[in-house]
Amino acid sequence: MRKQGWPEILAAEIEAHRNRPFEWGVHDCALFAADVVQAMTDVDYSGKFRGRYSTEAEANELLERMGGLEAIATDALGEPLDNPRFAQRGDVILINNDRCFPRGMEALGICIGHKCAYVGKKGLIFLSMKDWQKAWRVR
Numbered sequence: 001m002r003k004q005g006w007p008e009i010l011a012a013e014i015e016a017h018r019n020r021p022f023e024w025g026v027h028d029c030a031l032f033a034a035d036v037v038q039a040m041t042d043v044d045y046s047g048k049f050r051g052r053y054s055t056e057a058e059a060n061e062l063l064e065r066m067g068g069l070e071a072i073a074t075d076a077l078g079e080p081l082d083n084p085r086f087a088q089r090g091d092v093i094l095i096n097n098d099r100c101f102p103r104g105m106e107a108l109g110i111c112i113g114h115k116c117a118y119v120g121k122k123g124l125i126f127l128s129m130k131d132w133q134k135a136w137r138v139r
Contacts, residue, residue, distance in 0.1 A: 001041060001139055002040050002041055002090065002138065002139065003040060003041065003042065006040040006041075006090060007089065007090075009039050009040050010036065010039075010040060010089060010090050010110070010112070012039075013035065013036045013039045013040075013110075014036075014110070014112060014117055014124065017032055017035075017036075017117070017119070017123075017124055018123055018124050019122075019123040019124075020119075020123060020124075021121065021122050021123060022102075022119050022120065022121050022122075024053060024054055024055055024056055024058070024059055025050075025051070025052075025053045025054040025055075025058075025059070026054075027119060028059070028119055029069070029107040029108045029109065029118060029119050030046070030049060030069065030072065030108055031046060031050065032108070032109070032110070032117075032118075032119045033073075033092050033108040033109065033110055034046035034050070034076075036090075036110045037090075037092065037110075037138050040090055040138065041138065041139075045076035045077070048066065048072070048075075049062055049066065049072070056102065068106065069094055069106045069107070069108055070094055070106070070134060073092055073094060073108060073134070073136050074136070076136075077092060077136035077137065077138065078136065078137070079136075080094075080134040080135055080136050081134075081135045081136065081137060083135075084129070084132035084133060084134055084135035085129055085132070085135075086135065087111040087116075087132065087135035087137075088111060088137075089111055089112055089113055090110065090111060090138050091110070091111045091135050091136060091137055091138050092108055092109070092110060092111075092135065092136045092138060093108070093109045093110065093111050093116045093132050093134070093135050094106060094107070094108055094109075094132070094133050094134040094135070095107055095109065095116070095118070095127065095131045095132055095133055096133060107119070109127070111135065112126070114128065114129060115127060115128055115129075116128075116129075116131075116132060
């Protein structure tokens with residue numbers, strides 16, 4: 001359940017991550033989403049993957065074993081919403097496009113309204129709803 005004051009916590013987390021560069025196993029899309037959700041709820045959903053990879057190859061191997069980012073998010077948060085456009089601030093969003101880092105891979109981000117924050121190579125990037133593929137409610 002989201003903590004009292006979660007909107008302020010969400011804003012603070014976005015600011016804290018805004019200029020952090022991408023780093024496998026430290027600040028990548030899955031850990032960013034897990035960190036923000038943990039800050040808002042006190043629940044850490046990253047136990048199955050945090051600390052288990054530090055390179056792209058290790059991340060890809062782990063993702064393959066775990067069924068991919070969609071399976072990881074569904075395991076943690078339940079079934080995705082019927083339409084990702086129903087997402088609300090603080091919800092987890094999945095995209096697959098060439099604007100996140102690394103390019104061409106799926107990425108998890110956090111809804112901040114009509115945009116979603118994702119980890120880019122040099123810090124957060126913000127993408128509109130048209131890029132969203134799946135969304136999960138964070139309660």
